[in-house]
Amino acid sequence: MSTAIPQTWYMTQRHLMVFARQPAYAVITLVQPVIWLFVFGSLFKKVVGLGGFGTGSYLDYLVPGVVVMSALSANLWAGMGTLEEIQRGTLDRFLTTPVGRGALMNGNVISSSLVTALQSVVIVLLGLLGGADYPGGVAGIAVLVVASMLLGTVFGALSNALGMLVRERESIIGINTFLLLPLTFLSSAFMAPGQMPSWIRHAADFNPLDWAMVAGRSALSADPDWSGVGIRAGALLALAVAAVWLSVRTFRSYQRSV
Template identity: 45%
Template sequence: MSGAISTMSPETVPVAGGSARWALATHSRYLTMQSVRALLRQPFFVAISLVQPMIWLLLFGELFKRVAELPGFGASSYIDFLIPGIIVMNVLFGASWSGMTFIEMIGQGTMDRMLTTPLKRGALIIASLAYNSITIVVQTAIIFLVGWPLGATYTAPGILVSLAATILLTGAFCSISNAYALVLRSREALIGLSIMLALPLSFLSSALMSQGAAPDWIRSVSRFNPVDWAVVASREALSGSPDWGAVWAHLGYLAVIALLLGYLATRAFGSYQRSI
């Protein structure tokens, strides 16, 4: 997103009449579209960012495919089991780097220039979440397509639920990444946070392995893990006979954490404004 808005000046910010909410919506849409246009000019970025999840899908899908034959695993096909986990891990590893854009903007002085414009401050947060969500949805669709010839089976409602879960999880981890970036303003600190969050949360979930095969303490921890909430919601919705009560419950948990972390990011932006 930084490439799209770093060249903005007070004259380029659209004038939004009407209420403050209308102005926020107008500015958020403007920044999001600027970012999407920048992405369309460099589609290679989407392809490069998919290399890691494709390696996971092909490597783990082949390495652990016999695991589904174990008694009590809970799935007849490991590739069906794996697809939701790969999708969610892709969200986690992608969204955790969202704050790098803000750090780059702060370092270049772009953020301070933006604060001299009539731009609504919340639009920067909303546009970041929207842009990353759009990117993740495109990547998720590609992962679904790649999984199909490998033997994965899907249902239309399951795909829609998976997309909803990825958007909510993207919002949550983009928000915490942006908040951390605005408070500490350190590239190294954000890299440390991303690694600290991504790996433990992935392995303390059912992304790669059934919780039935996990120790009791991991099963207990996973109940409070947003990554596992997204995996469970997606996997259950994609199953042949989904428990929709469990699906909606886990989507609800994700919505709550996304809203809470979005509020945290907004407060962090206020802290940054007061510090300059």
């Protein structure tokens, strides 16, 4: 335990340095959220007239959805980085060092979570510039960012496990593409639950993406349902712990195969 934390932080810094050296990538990842916020948001701004959105502004409703969707989209590709390190032999070289196996995997996940937090804050600020209102204030924004980080941890860890299992770019791309749209549209990302078909509404109840969105929206509202926020945040935390455990177990399986 005494060495696990500094080793994990070292590996986290290593991944963050790679991100810092690619500022263009950070800008490009914000293109899609901007399109969702200002193009899609403007196109469907009158949909709030249907009722059930809890706000008179569609942008207010959309911002938490875009934050969470961006966290999902970014972290689904974490396995590609793991796969590149396997193919370059970098991961195998680390296996000859005293670095803990958990640190090798968790450094990637933690760095992705920190990048997700930064991206989430930028999207919230963009929404604010566009006229979004956050009655929940700083506390509500913090809950939304933490929810997006937990969701990112879930799918980042699962993506790492997937990268070690399939070890093929095409397989990762195919699986990610298959998951992204169903997870997005079987949620309340764009539409109030009361306006959705009943089967989609029930499917959303089991969708971690929706848990993060509902927790974030509630925390940002003028009258948050903190018990509901706590339940969904706790479910995300439990899922994140399970995903990280699975990722580490998969890595140990990979280690035995080399």
